[in-house]
Amino acid sequence: MFDNLSEKLDKAFHILKGHGKITEINVAETLKEVRRALLDADVNFKIAKDFTARVRDKAIGQNVLTTLQPGQLLVKLVKDELVDLMGGDVAGVNLSGNPTVILMSGLQGSGKTTFSGKLANYLKTKKNKKPLLVACDIYRPAAINQLHVVGKSIDVEVYSEIENKNPVEIAQNAIKYAKANGFNLVIVDTAGRLAVDEEMMDEIARVHQAIQPHETLFVVDSMTGQDAVNTAKAFNDRLNFDGVVLTKLDGDTRGGAALSIKSVVNKPIKFIGTGEKMDAIDAFYPSRMADRILGMGDVVSLVERAQAQFDEEEARKLQKKIAKNQFGFDDFLAQIQQVKKMGNMKDLIGMIPGASKAMKDIDIQDDAFKHIEAIIYSMTPEERSKPTLIDTRRKNRIAKGSGTKIEQVNQLMKQFDQMSKMMKMMQGPGGKQMMKMMGGMKGMR
Template identity: 45%
Template sequence: MFEALTERLERAFSRLRGRGKLRERDVDEALREVRLALLEADVSVEVVRDFLARIRERAVGQEVLESLTPAQQVVKIVYEELVRLMGEAREDVRWAKSPPTVVFLVGLQGTGKTTTAAKLAYHFLREGRSPLLVGADVYRPAAREQLETLGAKAGVPVYTRHDVDDAVRIAREGVARAREEGRDVVLVDTAGRLHVDEELMAELERMKAELAPHEILFTLDAMAGQDAVRVAREFHGRLALTGVVVTKLDGDSRGGAVLSVRAVTGAPVKFVAVGEKLEDLEPFYPDRMAQRILGMGDILTLIEKAERELDERRAAELERKMREATFDLEDFLEQLRSLRRMGPLEELLKLIPGVGGALRGVSVDERELRRLEAIILSMTPEERRRPEIVNYSRRKRIARGSGTSVQDVNRLLKQFETMRKLMKQMSRGAGKKGRLPDVGDLGDLSGLLGGAGGFPFAGGKKAKRKFWR
């Protein structure tokens, strides 16, 4: 997401670096680049105009023009104004004082409302809540069946009626069912509709008047750009939206809808969908999104992803094993699977500050992770616990079982042993010249995660060196 916007902004800021003092002309030239970057990202013209006016007013002030690091000051201002543009701080769901909390999902057809409803339900379930999905889309063929399928996959019950075509009645009965069963969140999947369809908009207004939902979330397709933002404004005028869920953000390199929607509608973005899986839904934090846009990474989101996948006691046990150099291939396999559950490796690496720029134009080959897993799974439990017993005949058997070569098995075992030695050194603080080893000291350890002695990149040796060193 935001690749094109990030690249253009970096080019704009690079012109300011290396200058001891900034003149107003320098700021204006950089802001012209920023304006082009935002317009190419499909940000609303009115939003761009106001955004740049605020930046210029601050950037030509004395604290910037007389600063010893003016380029950094300008980047700081742009970051703060991006955060302000997207809403200052995270806005959580408005929880009901007396459950259940009723949430409506509304929007155009094809924006992913049904899938988003299931993702939200799964998100609330993992937070320890007890959600209920309600299928009130009585117009799209198989919409209710789709919700039932997604609900079963998420482990969340679904209430709907296949013998009733009254959406308001189904929603009312769904909320009543939630109260009977002690559910604390009700997610109502409504039919997609155009804001000019008076009959269907009136149906939503009746549903709102009868059920008084605590949240009315508009599903905004990130790939639809400003057209979708304008529609969101019309929905807001009729329904008083309480928030927005941006869908398909992983498929849009521009991201202008995310930057515009708060300013245009007044409704905050509360969640963003970054993939197709049920777990690919993230709470929206304006400051973290601004960091991603400016290529600063997002380490807090990365930590939260890791915390969801790692059991605290198991993490403590793994830490002890690393410290004592008793970490084995069983443990490595568990870590590898946890890493894959967190999402695409390429996207995870972009969350690490400083890595996003190094990865531009470089793709990560996820097949290498699957190959590693296949090799380890072809070993016996004893071989995973004691890799040192894997002799040549065992290596040939493992290679045949995993569909790889003996050289691949040799490489994994050699580099795994290198990693264990490194862990032992780090635990004793015995790195080079009395310091802990850093990334540059890892050498061919990166080969643990792929191919012929290197990280699973498809970008050539230069790209690998740039990232690892």
């Protein structure tokens, strides 16, 4: 996520390394590189210029704090400006009304239909809502079927009218259906086009006027950069939408849309899509995103994701096993499954401070655990519960059965042994105190 931008900003800050004081000359040189990095990320020229001007005004004349180097001080100033540029505070979604009606807008290919499903799943899980998805894209081939597939995957009903070609009527009928059947959330997926055209804008404006949604969201493909910002402006001029959704942030995102869109349309980014799975959705926190762009990671989000998969009863059982030295490969496998549920590995590593920089040239696949899983599944139940039984003969059999090499089996055994020792240590006073601190982070936002 924003890897190229992060790398170029890091190089810009290195200019100040070794200087004892921030001066107009070294600030100008550094900010020239910052501006260039923003432009390379497809940020609007005026926005990039104004951004660096504000940082310069704050930086010039400031003495370095006792505990900071000039580069660190400038990083802080840049971070503060990035946070402001992306909206400052986190913006919530309006869930008033019974039912709450949310209208989705955006171009074809932006990920609007998939995100409608993600949002339904998110609000169903996080806010205990009973959502109804509404198929109002009457033009794109298989659009209605796609929404039904999405709805089925998250166990959410989809309202559609195959013969009706009037999206206004479909949306109105869907709301009536929702009221009559106990749905308290209606998410209306509308038609998109490959480019903004008058016919599309007129149609969605009519739907908007007819159903008076409590929330109108504009969905944009973050990989389209400055084009996304221009499209957002066109939609906002007609719909006056409430917020922006950035999809495909797990791809090769340059960052221009995330950094520019708030300044152009003066509407907050409310959600981001971080993968293909239905749970790959996050509320947008400008401060956390600024940290990630500057290579500082996002520990709070990482802890929140971990806690979302945390089962207290299972944790107690695991604790007892560790205390009795009964931690086995089945337990190890269960931990891997929990990590996989947290999201794609590249995104998770990006949340660890410094990890993105350290591993920038390493390609991390989502199936990074497949060899480990294959090795464990090739063990007998007895071997999984009592790893000490696994001798050289058994290792050879496990390697052959899993399609791996004996060296990979040995490596896993070593990693398992190290993990077992570490988890045993966590049972001590220091480890328990650390776990309490991690639990305390749950309330942080």
